[in-house]
Amino acid sequence: MLQPARRLMVSIGLAATMALSPLAGTAQAQTPGFRNILAATQTKYAAIVVDAKTGEVLYAKHADDPRYPASITKIMTLYLTFEALSSGKLKTTDRVVFSPRAAAASPSKLGVRPGESISVSEAMQALAIKSANDAAVAMAEKIGGSEARFAAMMTLRAQELGMQNTHFANPHGLPDSRQLTTARDIAILSRAVMRDYPQYYHLFNQRSFTFRGQTMTNHNRLLGRMPGVDGLKTGFTNASGFNLAVSAVRDNRRLIGVVMGGPTTAQRDQNAEDLLLTGFDVMSRRARGEQITVAQSLFEPEPTGPIQRTGIEQGDAEQDGVKIVLAHAPIPAPVAARAAARPARGEDWAVQVGAFKKQSDARAQIALVKQRFSKWVSGGAADTDRAGGVYKARIQNLSEGDARGACKAIKAKKMACMVVKG
Known part of the structure; x- marks a missing residue:
């Protein structure tokens, strides 16, 4: 070795040798x-x-x-938990009750009995450190009302974050053929956790925690x-x-x-x-x-x-030296017709190149796309309308040919893009 x-x-x-060689x-x-x-x-x-x-x-x-993501799934379960805390829907001191379904989850688990509860803070540590499947189900039921509804929330948020090839069927990652992701999508999710909820990221760095007298260690060696x-x-x-x-x-x-x-x-x-x-x-x-x-x-x-x-x-x-950016994918929903006036030339097409929680991130993505793909979008107008809790990054006032050409080139660089009509 x-x-x-x-x-x-x-x-x-x-x-270095391979990077410089055409026969790498x-x-x-x-x-x-x-x-x-x-x-x-x-x-x-x-x-x-x-x-x-x-x-x-x-x-x-x-x-x-x-x-198959396995327990990496719990990063998304925690992302939605952080989201609920930030919006005021949850507090770290709230109690998370374990239903019979949650208590029956397969190991790794805390072993909390049906009807018992733990705090949201304890549940987050159990997810991040112990990777407790019973805590994942209990948290899913707390936030989503049911495990199935929470899984649908996970999949929707994944799509909004740009995880274009991810589908969640449960909050813990236990075997399910429908639960699929990619390495790229997990990288996008990891970036999103750091960017959107840095105040909670320290949980992933915690080496151990003690629950009811038992010390549990992090699996990340x-x-x-x-x-x-x-x-x-x-x-x-x-x-x-x-x-x-x-x-x-x-x-x-x-x-x-x-x-x-x-x-x-x-x-x-x-x-x-x-x-x-x-x-x-x-x-x-x-x-x-x-x-x-x-x-x-x-x-x-x-x-x-x-x-x-x-x-x-x-x-x-x-x-x-031009950088490849993991752009966020647009929300997969029908696009409403815009009421804004269009130029006389009839250039009423647009490209959507991301959906972001911060307007500044949307603007930065538009600037990057306009710089790298100026052949198609240099004359387009930036638009960062807010919808569904996110800012949609769009470049509008394009011809149909330019919009479709831009998206083809953008997607070729593994960046998100969607053509929008009017």
Whole structure:
């Protein structure tokens, strides 16, 4: 096994070499974490590394392929809990009663009996640290009235946040074939938690908590092992493999890494650590003027059988330093006709490029899109109307051709876009 420092230098050297070579995809670089994965296990693997501040994707592998989230689901359960606290619908001292359904949930669990209750504060710690399934059901029933209704709320919020390939069927992540997500969507959710509810993020960094005399420890083993790691959540089922959403800070830079489908806890953690270490080094070297990226094939072994070589997943065109932003997807609802007057030229089309809780975020996304896709939208007018509790980022007064051309180009860069008529 390579020492951490040597492993990092090997990884970075290979990443730089592959980034500069048009034949990058032919390299067979592998890090120790996933050296011996069987072909059957490889079908579960997916990973992504994202700059938490800008949303730039530093590395992606099968990032948009459907995966089972397992207990990473509870990040969304907590997101809706934070939302209820911030809106005043809940207080941390409110009681969460355990129904017979909640108490009957499979482990991991607190073991609270039917009819008993815990505080909202205790429930949040149980979700973030213990990953308690009974607490997840009880909280879902507290907020949504029923587990099924809460799952529908989770799916709707996921769509609003831009998690375009996610569907929730329960609040805990226990096996359900309908419960699907992607590595990219989990990265979007992780960013949303930090951005929208920073006052509660510390829960994901809590190493343990004591409940009724029993101390329960966090399942995230990178906490305290890798400097800078302060969250987020692990997950495992037989169908999902070993999952991890993790975030770390180094030199005032924060990265989010998501690894799904690991064959063991140790290999998952090692892979996530390797990805983050390399990501931090890439960011540091970019700050010094180097144009490098993390190579696609660096962290996973070659699959068995013939494969199509594609080089660096994010595309060689991204070597110019322009950032790829994980934009939020629009709310999936019918768009009402606008009453505002349109230019005489009949340019009554628009593109919607996100939906944000803050108007400033919507404006920033519009500015980014107008800069990167000026060929189609330079003459469009910015619009950040508020609807459904979010600000819709739109560029309007476009021709139909420009609107459709813009969305095609925007989606090609893995950014959200929707064409809107009038």
